[in-house]
Amino acid sequence: MYASKRSRLFVRRNSAFWMQCLLGLALAALVFLVFRTTQANLELLGVQSGFDFLSKKAGFSISQHLIPYSEDSSILAALGVAILNTLLLAVFCIALASALGLLVGVGRLSSNWLVSRLSLAYLELFRNIPVLLQIFFWYYVALRALPSFQDSLFITDYLVLNNRGLYFPFIEFGGGLSVNPPVMGRFSYEGGFYLMPEFLALWVGLSLYNASYISEIVRSGFESVPRGQWEAGAALGLKPRAVLRRVAFPQALRAILPPLTTVYMNMFKATSLAAAIAYPEIVSVFVGTVNNLVGRPVEVMAVTLAFYAGVSFLVAWLMGRWNERVLRRGG
Amino acid sequence: MAASLRRSAPSHRGAGRVLPWLQRNLFSSWLNGVVSVALLGLLLWLAVKLAQWLVLDAQWSGSGPGACANTQALCWPFVRARWPQFLYGLYPSAEVWRVNLGLGLGAVLGAALAVRRMPGRRWIAAFLLLAYPPLAGWLFRGGVAGLAPVDTSLWGGFFLTLVVTGSVFWVSLAAGVLLALGRQSRLPLLRQACTVWIEFWRAVPVLVLLFVVIIMLPLFLPSNIKIDPLGRAMIAFAILMSTYLAEAVRGGLQSLPAGQYEAARALGLSWAQSRLQVVLPQALVVALPQITSNFIGLFKETTVLLVIGLFDLLGEVQRAASDPQWLGAGTTVAGYLFVAVFFWLACFSLSRASARLERRMTRYRPARVN
Numbered sequence: 089m090y091a092s093k094r095s096r097l098f099v100r101r102n103s104a105f106w107m108q109c110l111l112g113l114a115l116a117a118l119v120f121l122v123f124r125t126t127q128a129n130l131e132l133l134g135v136q137s138g139f140d141f142l143s144k145k146a147g148f149s150i151s152q153h154l155i156p157y158s159e160d161s162s163i164l165a166a167l168g169v170a171i172l173n174t175l176l177l178a179v180f181c182i183a184l185a186s187a188l189g190l191l192v193g194v195g196r197l198s199s200n201w202l203v204s205r206l207s208l209a210y211l212e213l214f215r216n217i218p219v220l221l222q223i224f225f226w227y228y229v230a231l232r233a234l235p236s237f238q239d240s241l242f243i244t245d246y247l248v249l250n251n252r253g254l255y256f257p258f259i260e261f262g263g264g265l266s267v268n269p270p271v272m273g274r275f276s277y278e279g280g281f282y283l284m285p286e287f288l289a290l291w292v293g294l295s296l297y298n299a300s301y302i303s304e305i306v307r308s309g310f311e312s313v314p315r316g317q318w319e320a321g322a323a324l325g326l327k328p329r330a331v332l333r334r335v336a337f338p339q340a341l342r343a344i345l346p347p348l349t350t351v352y353m354n355m356f357k358a359t360s361l362a363a364a365i366a367y368p369e370i371v372s373v374f375v376g377t378v379n380n381l382v383g384r385p386v387e388v389m390a391v392t393l394a395f396y397a398g399v400s401f402l403v404a405w406l407m408g409r410w411n412e413r414v415l416r417r418g419g
Numbered sequence: 420m421a422a423s424l425r426r427s428a429p430s431h432r433g434a435g436r437v438l439p440w441l442q443r444n445l446f447s448s449w450l451n452g453v454v455s456v457a458l459l460g461l462l463l464w465l466a467v468k469l470a471q472w473l474v475l476d477a478q479w480s481g482s483g484p485g486a487c488a489n490t491q492a493l494c495w496p497f498v499r500a501r502w503p504q505f506l507y508g509l510y511p512s513a514e515v516w517r518v519n520l521g522l523g524l525g526a527v528l529g530a531a532l533a534v535r536r537m538p539g540r541r542w543i544a545a546f547l548l549l550a551y552p553p554l555a556g557w558l559f560r561g562g563v564a565g566l567a568p569v570d571t572s573l574w575g576g577f578f579l580t581l582v583v584t585g586s587v588f589w590v591s592l593a594a595g596v597l598l599a600l601g602r603q604s605r606l607p608l609l610r611q612a613c614t615v616w617i618e619f620w621r622a623v624p625v626l627v628l629l630f631v632v633i634i635m636l637p638l639f640l641p642s643n644i645k646i647d648p649l650g651r652a653m654i655a656f657a658i659l660m661s662t663y664l665a666e667a668v669r670g671g672l673q674s675l676p677a678g679q680y681e682a683a684r685a686l687g688l689s690w691a692q693s694r695l696q697v698v699l700p701q702a703l704v705v706a707l708p709q710i711t712s713n714f715i716g717l718f719k720e721t722t723v724l725l726v727i728g729l730f731d732l733l734g735e736v737q738r739a740a741s742d743p744q745w746l747g748a749g750t751t752v753a754g755y756l757f758v759a760v761f762f763w764l765a766c767f768s769l770s771r772a773s774a775r776l777e778r779r780m781t782r783y784r785p786a787r788v789n
Binding site: 102107108111112115123126129130132199200201202203208212213215217218219220221223224225228229232233292302347353357358359360363364371375379385386389391393396397401 | 437444445447451454455458459489530586605606608611619621622623624625626627630631634635638639641642707719720722724725726733737748751752755758759762763766767770
């Protein structure tokens with residue numbers, strides 16, 4: 089603490105200078121040694137290096153792709169598909185977990201005893217069971233129990249659920265808005281947009297698990313708002329719900345955002361659990377399939393690590409900006 | 420459902436207090452009343468359905484794969500039949516006493532530590548931290564001094580979960596403290612190196628790091644050094660865990676008033692003395708809630724080992740349920756329920772115990788304003 093303000097590379101004291109020289113040399117030697125060993129090992133195994141494999145033909149299909157993709161596309165395109173699938177899952181999870189976490193967190197503060205106890209029960213139930221087990225439950229048990237294609241569940245005319253996934257209408261904007269509901273084809277529903285069972289299991293599992301953490305953050309955020317603020321809102325004649333939305337929530341948000349960022353990051357990182365049930369995101373497509381196909385472990389791992397590090401730092405930066413805005417605007 | 424600051428009022432004894440309590444906490448307004456009735460109905464329906472599924476419709480008796488002819492009913496004989504596998508994996512049954520002895524010794528030592536008035540607690544703690552890990556490692560692995568070697572590929576189940584959690588935590592706590600101190604060092608090069616190391620690994624998912632270490636570590640090391648998959652997995656977990664713990668400890672270090680550092684210097688204590696005797700004892704107490712929640716997180720996260728082909732408790736259940744003799748929805752659910760109950764009980768009691776410990780330790784917390 090007392091030394092952290094010094095930003096010059098070398099502190100004037102002699103022993104410190106030599107210690108840093110020694111440390112620098114040791115680090116450099118370690119990096120050099122690992123580099124040489126890896127090179128020798130790769131040569132021994134006959135592994136080539138370089139990123140040229142990205143432009144080669146992929147030759148495998150991916151069941152869910154948000155951009156045009158076929159077996160003839162390049163490996164780079166497969167990487168793009170995998171990254172988009174990862175981000176799609178992360179965004180869906182963040183949305184559902186936030187909504188559910190807010191609901192349960194506010195429920196904890198409810199004056200209704202049953203509601204607050206049930207919210208607590210939710211928190212303790214979902215937080216203390218490993219998330220991978222929850223995902224397995226949704227994937228291998230709950231979704232398997234859904235009706236087959238022939239007798240699908242119609243949630244409305246436009247939402248169809250069966251054990252092959254969830255079908256949405258496809259909304260087209262060309263020449264006015266038109267909604268194309270999924271239509272029953274010979275072997276599956278067609279014409280709509282569809283979420284595969286692997287996606288559904290991960291979405292539900294990750295969201296329910298992380299909502300428990302978010303609910304705890306929301307609760308302590310609201311409890312950090314001084315009691316006088318609620319009373320002042322009520323004294324102004326605002327209804328309880330208006331006090332909650334217009335007085336308490338903006339202030340609670342300041343305490344909520346920093347820990348919420350951590351949960352969002354954890355959730356984004358946890359999308360990699362998709363590899364356990366083969367949802368085609370970056371770990372299962374790139375670290376799994378592509379690495380087995382081309383055998384360039386160093387390059388594949390470097391790209392994957394760079395992706396996760398890049399997104400994490402981007403999210404941290406964006407949430408930091410939002411946090412600054414909330415702090416500035418809040419009264 | 421309207422939220423307000425008023426928490427549920429404390430319950431009162433006696434029948435005469437029940438009605439006012441109900442009115443205050445369940446039926447304070449007509450909206451609250453509707454919500455309460457709806458939730459009560461839902462709970463009742465759920466309880467009936469659950470009881471039917473878990474107890475009445477479930478298959479309880481019988482043994483062997485033939486017991487669960489109805490593949491939809493919950494199949495408890497499956498859990499009973501595969502119990503040893505869930506506990507020890509494929510560890511040879513003639514050698515299982517070594518696992519029991521090692522884990523039992525750890526449990527006894529841990530329990531002794533939890534007793535507040537235990538004589539020689541300091542020595543027990545030292546033994547648990549320094550002598551117990553190599554002793555347990557020797558018992559489990561064998562190969563030296565008369566014990567038959569047991570390859571780590573045979574380890575599994577609850578035993579593997581405990582071994583990974585325990586040894587990773589043991590290594591990571593030491594490494595995490597060193598990293599946190601390094602991040603606060605007055606040597607800029609050391610400080611920057613630690614910061615970059617921590618911030619980078621914090622951004623990487625555990626599963627990705629597991630793959631990286633499993634695949635890359637053999638490339639990084641000279642070909643005459645071989646580390647088995649379990650060892651590699653533990654290294655991956657330890658890299659992540661130590662960065663998480665380093666952040667927890669850093670929080671503790673930063674919460675100490677600068678006066679503590681200055682006072683230690685003024686007393687003429689060396690760097691190591693001031694850290695060991697003044698700074699760390701206080702910082703670790705402040706960081707304790709963070710450290711235990713990371714421990715619980717690690718415990719739950721060991722389940723991802725099954726993705727890289729190591730069989731922890733969940734992995735063994737998954738492997739047993741995919742046995743063609745036992746195939747069926749009923750077996751899978753029974754296995755999952757067993758694992759869920761196990762993890763729930765362990766994590767719930769751990770977090771309760773940590774909350775208690777935290778309350779007890781607050782008296783060692785540095786006195787400070789705010």
